[in-house]
Amino acid sequence: MKTTGDITVVGAGPVGLLLACELALQGVRTTVLERLTTQADTIKAQMISGRTYQMLAMRGFGSAIDAVSEAESARLAWRPTGATGHFAGLFKLDGLPLVMLTQQALERILEARALELGVEIHRGVEVTDLGFDAGFIVGCDGGRSTVRKLAGFDFPGTGPTLTGYQAIVDLEGDLPRGWHHTPTGVYACGPLQGRIMTMEYDGPPATRDATRETLEASLRRVSGHDVRITAVHTATVWTDNTRQATTYRRGNVLLAGDAAHVHSPFGGQGLNLGLQDALNLGWKLATGDDALIDTYTTERHPVAARVLHNTMAQVALTRPDPHSRELYSLFATLLDLPDVRKHITAMVQGTDIRYDTGSDDPLAGTFVPGLDLSDGKGTSIALDGAEATVRPDGYIAEVTR
Known part of the structure; x- marks a missing residue:
């Protein structure tokens, strides 16, 4: 099947917007449909990897990213000395430097470029079926993807086992900077001013609501510190649900980003994985060539599978039970070995990707x-x-x- 008609991208997050830019660069008329009427302000990814920055820079986004990153870096309250990333909270990775760039800022940069290229972006549009006229439809609509469900993609994996909170808050009381392991879980403070995170390993969240009361209670339980949250600016609930579509294409429907794979946010790999999906898919999809488009799954599926594997390993390393604590201690020692550190760094940052x-x-x-x-x-x-x-x-x- 060779289809040369218009392409519809469902989802105006960073993956969908970058894919739309890629298609427009190739001269393909592209429409983006987004359920939300305005950009979501919920706290999400805070940085991109050095490799992702290099790939966006090759498309001319470098100057815009640099300007925003410099301003956002000035807001950092804490930065691990000498590290460019972490594995399970072990700040020992030393590859390409991370670039401070919130997901919302990246979305604004990508949307501006998409509009310059003539992409049509329609907000407040909820997709309920796939019967609309389009050469291809690409689901970039997140982990609960409607496109994935409507098209019948298999999405196997493992269910959630923990409850995580991330928020930007006003805090009263003393809370140490950095990542900390306790008998009840893990908590982090920083690197952004007011940013907190907690992880409790007692099952999935009962609700996706993150109120001031639930955030404060979790932070007190895990940290053991007498702290009080006086205001919540943005907050989210997350877990370690880990799944991947068995293929990224069914006929004229494709998936990219979280629609194709979900995992815990350990190591900040999700946004980078999705953006690199878009850069792999865009130019191939624009050709309408069946065999070339199929290489999208061939090349990107193993990359995502590896991310799922290493994020599950990171969850296992951070559990508070005695056996996991000993495993964590051993792994911390192993990361001091140059060859081990090099291997883990390349895996997390995706700098060792080589397509066949x-x-x-x-x-x-x-x-x-x-x-x-x-x-x-x-x-x-x-x-x-x-x-x-x-x-x-x-x-x-x-x-x-």
């Missing part, structure tokens, strides 16, 4: 940073004494020596 191009050349399938691919097209470059053909998403498709 059918070539044994060590450069084939790897990402090339620093290229200007703002036109959405690929290029050819001289690299390590070879001629490399680079795809529109910055990965090397072919090497000639």
Whole structure:
């Protein structure tokens, strides 16, 4: 099936907006449908990985991100010394630097660009069936994706086992900065001023509401500190529900981001995973070529599966029972070994991703940073004494020596 008609993206979060930009760059008429009437202000991701920053910079977003990141970094109340990320709260990763960028700020940058490119964005539109006229429909509508359910995608995995809260609050009382493990769970304070997080391993949340009272009670239980929350600016409830669609395509319907995979937010990998889905899918989908579009699942499904595996491992490491505490202590020692640290860092940051191009050349399938691919097209470059053909998403498709 080769379809060259218009494309509809469901969901105006960062994944949907970036995908719309990618399609518009390729000259495809794209419409975005969003259930919410305005941008959600609930606290979400606070940073992007160094690799994601490199990929967005190749599309010309670098200057806009830098300006926002500099302003947001000034609001940091605490930053781990010498670390560029963590694994299960162990701040020992040392790869590409993280970039301070809230999800809301990123959405504003992407939406402005999408509108410049002629993307139609319709808010306050709830999708109830997939019968509308579109060449392809892409569900970027989150972990509870309506598109995924309507299209009949299988979504196997494991159910939730913990209750997590994240919020920006006004706090009275002394609460130490950083991550802390206690006999009742885990809590964190920072790096943003007023940002708190708690995790309790006694089952899934009874409700998705995060009131001042429930936040304060959880923080007191887990931290053991006599603190009082006087105001809540934004809050969310999360858990470790871990699932992945068995395929990312069914006919003319595709999934990207949380619609295709959900997991706990450990390591801040979800936003990066979804944005890189969009960069992989956009140029392929624009061609309408069946075989090329199918490589989206082939390439991205294993990447997400690895994120699901490592986030489940991080949950296991942070449980407060005695056996898990000993495992955590052992893992902390292992992360001091350079080879282990390098492996975990690359896994969490996605810097070791190599797509199978059918070539044994060590450069084939790897990402090339620093290229200007703002036109959405690929290029050819001289690299390590070879001629490399680079795809529109910055990965090397072919090497000639």
